[in-house]
Amino acid sequence: MKRILSIQDISCLGQCSLTIALPVISSRGIEVSILPSALMSTHTGGFTGYTCLDLTDEMPKIVDHWVREGIKFDAIYTGYIGDARQFDIIRHCKEVLLKDGGKLMADPAMADNGVLYSALDKSIIAGMRELLKDADLVMPNLTEAAFLLGTEYKQDFSHEEIADMLKRLSGMGPAEVIITGAVNSDGKIGAMAYNAADGKITEYYTNKKRKSYHGTGDIFASIIVADRLNNKTMKESLKDACEFISKSIEKTLPEKDHEYGVCFEQVLIDERTAAGEDVSISL
Numbered sequence: 349m350k351r352i353l354s355i356q357d358i359s360c361l362g363q364c365s366l367t368i369a370l371p372v373i374s375s376r377g378i379e380v381s382i383l384p385s386a387l388m389s390t391h392t393g394g395f396t397g398y399t400c401l402d403l404t405d406e407m408p409k410i411v412d413h414w415v416r417e418g419i420k421f422d423a424i425y426t427g428y429i430g431d432a433r434q435f436d437i438i439r440h441c442k443e444v445l446l447k448d449g450g451k452l453m454a455d456p457a458m459a460d461n462g463v464l465y466s467a468l469d470k471s472i473i474a475g476m477r478e479l480l481k482d483a484d485l486v487m488p489n490l491t492e493a494a495f496l497l498g499t500e501y502k503q504d505f506s507h508e509e510i511a512d513m514l515k516r517l518s519g520m521g522p523a524e525v526i527i528t529g530a531v532n533s534d535g536k537i538g539a540m541a542y543n544a545a546d547g548k549i550t551e552y553y554t555n556k557k558r559k560s561y562h563g564t565g566d567i568f569a570s571i572i573v574a575d576r577l578n579n580k581t582m583k584e585s586l587k588d589a590c591e592f593i594s595k596s597i598e599k600t601l602p603e604k605d606h607e608y609g610v611c612f613e614q615v616l617i618d619e620r621t622a623a624g625e626d627v628s629i630s631l
Contacts, residue, residue: 350577351379351420353445355438356427356457358384362391363609364563365428365457369570373425375616376574381421383407383441386430392466393562394608400467404431411441420447425573426479427566428457430467435475439482451484453576454522455569459491462501481521485576487569490529493517507532507540511549514542524582528568531556538590539568541582552586554594561600563609564593 354369366382373380385407389399424446426438442452456476458468473495480486480496493513494501505513510530517525526541530551538553568589575585595618596610603611 349377349379350422351381352423352425352573352577353381353383353421353441354425354427355383355385355429355434355441356455357386357388357430358382359388359391361389361608362393362395362562363612364391364566368563368566368612369425369427371616372567372570372612373574375619376571376578378574378577381419383410385428385434390608391562400430402431404433404437407434407437408440411437411445415444419445421445421450422447423451423453423573423577425569426452426454427569428465429472429475432471432475435479438479442482451576452482453485453487453569453573454479454483455487455565456492456496457565457569459495460489460565462491462503464495477520480517483522485524485526485572486517486522487526487528487572488517489565490527493527496520505530510540511542514540514549518542518544526572526586528565539586541586543582550582550586552583552590554590557594557597557601559597559601561597561607561610563612564596567593567596567610567612 352373354366356365358366370380384403386403387401424441458465458472477496488496490505491501497513497516510527514525514527523544526539528539530540531537532553535556536553537556538551540549540551542549571589571592572585575588592615595615596612599611599614600606
């Protein structure tokens, strides 16, 4: 069984970060180990007065223990990083915990709709830029891509502009880059990917929903990481992630009190049912 190390926060309520990565990646037959960057009462989107316990000082102790135990990982997947000091820890993890040929895959989960997340400052942007030098795959949304490139954000980047952003980001280090939130000429929303090895751009889109939710970026990144580790093609990976998110939003729209995330658990059940598994519960 392949093993991924996910480095990001635990939001105790909110369906994001590690509470998404653990079930979504595990459902795809991959063991997930975690190195929490922070313990938060909720995520920072739509909640006020949340608590946050920074775990920067604890992270190296956990890594040192794993090194003594001889533990290695097939991939490292990073998400929300709340303290710029943690970028050095991530690079150290790559050096001492990643198997030969293993991949560092980064979701620069730091901004959306033109603004940084409320708990972050510009030191995180600088740290993410440096992390790109060590990453094999990076998966920003349009806001994050613009911030990483020092480009002014706007809501209507053209197909040609996003293609240029993909190539410029790849030039900063990662062989593969995916930008989410791209909109095609038919008004559908999805993602565009670039592979530096062959210069190919791959894209996939689904119908745009009437509402957006927190956590969909975490779902996208978790599925991409799992699919790439399971040797799916980029086209297959994009389709899997985009369709899963579309289905999750459809499951959530009728839930009027469910504003903090999406009902992705129901889609996981549907996947198992479609695969012929018995998901009934006996008491």
